Amino acid sequence: MSYYDKHVFFCCNQRDGGRTCCNDKGASALRDYAKSKVKALGLSGPGKVRVNQAGCLDRCEEGPCVVVYPDGVWYTYVDQADVDEIIQEHLQNGRVVERLKM
Amino acid sequence: MSYYDKHVFFCCNQRDGGRTCCNDKGASALRDYAKSKVKALGLSGPGKVRVNQAGCLDRCEEGPCVVVYPDGVWYTYVDQADVDEIIQEHLQNGRVVERLKM
Numbered sequence: 001m002s003y004y005d006k007h008v009f010f011c012c013n014q015r016d017g018g019r020t021c022c023n024d025k026g027a028s029a030l031r032d033y034a035k036s037k038v039k040a041l042g043l044s045g046p047g048k049v050r051v052n053q054a055g056c057l058d059r060c061e062e063g064p065c066v067v068v069y070p071d072g073v074w075y076t077y078v079d080q081a082d083v084d085e086i087i088q089e090h091l092q093n094g095r096v097v098e099r100l101k102m
Numbered sequence: 103m104s105y106y107d108k109h110v111f112f113c114c115n116q117r118d119g120g121r122t123c124c125n126d127k128g129a130s131a132l133r134d135y136a137k138s139k140v141k142a143l144g145l146s147g148p149g150k151v152r153v154n155q156a157g158c159l160d161r162c163e164e165g166p167c168v169v170v171y172p173d174g175v176w177y178t179y180v181d182q183a184d185v186d187e188i189i190q191e192h193l194q195n196g197r198v199v200e201r202l203k204m
Binding site for chain 1: 104105109111152154155156157158159160161169171172173174176
């Protein structure tokens with residue numbers, strides 16, 4: 001069994017030189033939001049959920065992106081409502097959110 | 103199938119206040135080493151291996167730590183030789199390195 005049941009990594013990369021990057025699309029703010037929400041819902045901790053920032057996941061052009069392991073499911077999102085749906089559907093109920101899948 | 107066959111996250115967290123953290127144990131330097139080595143071996147890219155830094159994976163006391171997904175295998179390491187063994191055994195050959203498992 002995985003140490004975390006759902007380990008979530010937000011690409012929070014900041015590219016320079018004007019290249020597309022997740023952080024220009026609000027990644028860090030929405031990662032902070034997700035982390036707080038997961039904690040408030042009592043979902044965080046070993047055997048449960050962990051939300052992390054990560055360096056560049058190298059899919060910035062399709063992003064902002066987040067990946068849920070060990071499932072290996074990748075999502076994109078645009079706002080808090082999308083993040084809420086990923087939390088409620090996938091992290092709480094184990095159902096993949098098809099409309100946000102990359 | 104997972105976008106990356108092996109997605110590797112190094113905890114590179116820098117805690118303040120003198121608390122134990124992976125970065126005080128050389129995490130960032132060894133993450134850089136791993137990333138370069140994986141690239142040099144031609145292992146990096148979609149369908150293959152990706153090495154990322156991550157925020158705190160919350161196992162710093164047992165660390166420095168690294169996790170390989172989607173396998174969900176956690177390792178600790180002390181030097182380049184340990185990182186080399188994880189790359190050669192796990193990332194190249196798919197064999198878990200039992201002696202370094204957390």
